[in-house]
Amino acid sequence: MERTTTRQPTPATPRPTDAGQDEARASVAADAKARLITEDISVHYGSTLGVCDVSLTFRDKTVTALIGPSGCGKTTFLRSLNRMHDLTRGVKVSGKAVLDGTDIYASGVDPVTIRRRIGMVFQKPTPFPTMSIYDNVVAGLKLVGIRNRALLDEVAERSLRQAALWDEVKDRLKAPAAGISGGQQQRLSIARALAVEADVLLMDEPTSSLDPQSTMRIEELIHQLKDDVTIIIVTHNMQQAARVSDYTAFFYEGNLIEVSDTNTMFTNPREKRTNDYITGRFG
Amino acid sequence: MAVITPAEPQRKRLAEVTPANLRRRYLRDRMMVGILVLATLAVLIPLLIIVWYVVSNGFQAVLEPTFWTSDLGSPARALRGTDTGLGHTILGTLVVDGIALLIAVPIGIGAGIMLSEYPDHPLNPSLRILNDTLNGMPAILKGLLAFALIVKPMGTFSGLSGGVALAFVMLPIVARATEGVLRIIPWSIREAGLALGLPRWRVVLNTVLPAAKVGVVTGVLIAFARAAGEAAPLLFTAFGNNFFSSTPLRYVFGPVDTLPARLYSLAISPYREWHAMGWGAGVVLLMFVIVTFVVSRIATRQRHQADM
Numbered sequence: 001m002e003r004t005t006t007r008q009p010t011p012a013t014p015r016p017t018d019a020g021q022d023e024a025r026a027s028v029a030a031d032a033k034a035r036l037i038t039e040d041i042s043v044h045y046g047s048t049l050g051v052c053d054v055s056l057t058f059r060d061k062t063v064t065a066l067i068g069p070s071g072c073g074k075t076t077f078l079r080s081l082n083r084m085h086d087l088t089r090g091v092k093v094s095g096k097a098v099l100d101g102t103d104i105y106a107s108g109v110d111p112v113t114i115r116r117r118i119g120m121v122f123q124k125p126t127p128f129p130t131m132s133i134y135d136n137v138v139a140g141l142k143l144v145g146i147r148n149r150a151l152l153d154e155v156a157e158r159s160l161r162q163a164a165l166w167d168e169v170k171d172r173l174k175a176p177a178a179g180i181s182g183g184q185q186q187r188l189s190i191a192r193a194l195a196v197e198a199d200v201l202l203m204d205e206p207t208s209s210l211d212p213q214s215t216m217r218i219e220e221l222i223h224q225l226k227d228d229v230t231i232i233i234v235t236h237n238m239q240q241a242a243r244v245s246d247y248t249a250f251f252y253e254g255n256l257i258e259v260s261d262t263n264t265m266f267t268n269p270r271e272k273r274t275n276d277y278i279t280g281r282f283g
Numbered sequence: 284m285a286v287i288t289p290a291e292p293q294r295k296r297l298a299e300v301t302p303a304n305l306r307r308r309y310l311r312d313r314m315m316v317g318i319l320v321l322a323t324l325a326v327l328i329p330l331l332i333i334v335w336y337v338v339s340n341g342f343q344a345v346l347e348p349t350f351w352t353s354d355l356g357s358p359a360r361a362l363r364g365t366d367t368g369l370g371h372t373i374l375g376t377l378v379v380d381g382i383a384l385l386i387a388v389p390i391g392i393g394a395g396i397m398l399s400e401y402p403d404h405p406l407n408p409s410l411r412i413l414n415d416t417l418n419g420m421p422a423i424l425k426g427l428l429a430f431a432l433i434v435k436p437m438g439t440f441s442g443l444s445g446g447v448a449l450a451f452v453m454l455p456i457v458a459r460a461t462e463g464v465l466r467i468i469p470w471s472i473r474e475a476g477l478a479l480g481l482p483r484w485r486v487v488l489n490t491v492l493p494a495a496k497v498g499v500v501t502g503v504l505i506a507f508a509r510a511a512g513e514a515a516p517l518l519f520t521a522f523g524n525n526f527f528s529s530t531p532l533r534y535v536f537g538p539v540d541t542l543p544a545r546l547y548s549l550a551i552s553p554y555r556e557w558h559a560m561g562w563g564a565g566v567v568l569l570m571f572v573i574v575t576f577v578v579s580r581i582a583t584r585q586r587h588q589a590d591m
Binding site: 189 | 480
């Protein structure tokens with residue numbers, strides 16, 4: 001079975017000057033404190049280098065968009081942020097990803113604990129097919145032994161409200177999750193990630209399989225969620241990146257080319273390649 | 284980009300649709316459907332012949348109430364027309380098959396999970412080889428194995444040893460079927476579970492396995508049907524018995540009768556009355572398997588539609 005959902009990356013080209021990247025990092029240094037900092041994260045697929053020495057700082061309660069053409073390594077990088085590569089054979093991650101002072105790749109750090117703090121929403125909605133809507137939302141709690149009914153009810157309602165789904169499903173919480181629409185399923189996946197009280201939410205093209213209406217709802221949701229969580233979103237859609245994010249990082253051929261606040265990125269990019277990409281000259 | 288110029292208007296289109304070749308295409312389509320129907324019949328007809336043959340020869344025996352309530356006893360009973368039947372055989376079969384299921388289902392599903400979900404585990408390759416070897420091993424050898432493992436140390440033939448022998452028949456089938464269905468469950472379900480911070484075994488047990496439930500049950504049923512019809516592994520394990528056992532425990536720890544083995548011994552006996560009962564045993568065996576299929580299908584009918 002093919003277990004790798006990420007694309008096979010193209011061989012990396014030499015990274016841009018370190019000076020450029022440091023400068024980029026400096027420009028992100030705004031008011032909020034850093035929640036997650038990566039230091040020289042590289043991802044190898046066998047002998048292929050998929051992501052090369054990416055150092056980024058994600059600030060608390062902000063949205064960072066990762067953009068770039070197909071195969072540029074943005075999804076691969078995203079998946080390295082909650083150790084999703086651990087189970088993919090032949091993938092090796094090096095470098096550091098420091099969450100509130102702890103390197104998630106340090107020895108002795110349990111990936112399960114990390115994933116409870118760094119949740120993930122995938123490209124396609126992934127409700128557990130045999131569970132009800134309610135059971136899906138509280139799955140992350142119920143399956144680790146939390147049985148307190150009142151608490152679960154409370155968490156389910158709060159998470160569904162946060163995910164802007166409560167009003168649509170409150171009368172059929174016991175209905176199978178597979179029976180609701182794709183957009184609702186995606187918001188359910190978000191609610192499920194929120195229910196375990198993740199501090200960071202990784203979103204891998206969360207709207208790419210949704211219609212414009214549902215996409216709009218998810219984008220509104222991202223705006224609201226920013227009050228509570230740090231969001232890192234991979235998107236192919238540059239308008240989306242411009243709409244939802246505070247910071248944007250541009251990836252190309254496995255390298256981080258440029259990162260800055262979204263406004264600067266889209267109005268006055270420093271690198272020519274960034275400019276070429278965002279103006280639609282390639283990608 | 285090539286521009287189509289009017290200079291080559293004569294160029295024939297590939298696969299042009301004309302009334303004649305359209306008719307040919309429909310004809311070919313109908314021919315293919317016809318072949319498929321024939322193939323289906325080729326499967327169904329022998330099955331129906333078997334069912335009809337067994338039932339028509341055996342129904343009279345099973346209509347006799349004593350067939351269900353009495354034990355067999357000596358041939359004299361059948362010859363004199365006194366109460367005789369296969370009640371003890373039916374009970375024995377339930378016990379032996381039940382023991383086999385109790386052993387084979389949890390271990391088989393466990394092995395299937397190991398094969399599918401932990402491909403990098405160091406034990407995985409040897410498990411695969413062992414499983415395939417066990418699957419290919421003749422059933423009679425599995426009986427011998429159970430004989431050596433259980434009958435010899437216990438010093439007696441027993442329902443338990445019969446159950447163990449049949450469990451050897453079921454195990455590799457359950458394991459392979461479980462592995463097969465787990466593998467077709469999308470990887471995204473596992474990632475979704477892991478991303479929630481659930482440990483690996485939780486993800487498998489509570490999200491992947493439920494999604495594969497129907498397939499796993501099918502695998503267990505196929506294994507059960509295979510094992511329920513086996514006579515060979517029971518010959519020197521369950522051994523056989525002409526009477527009801529004196530206590531329920533003796534069905535487990537003493538020699539017991541089973542339908543396939545009894546069917547054989549009745550069929551090769553020199554008494555016409557026993558031949559008729561042998562056909563009856565065939566009918567019961569058939570019903571046994573069919574009822575099990577129907578009941579487990581109803582029991583596992585998905586309330587939440589697994590729509591992936």
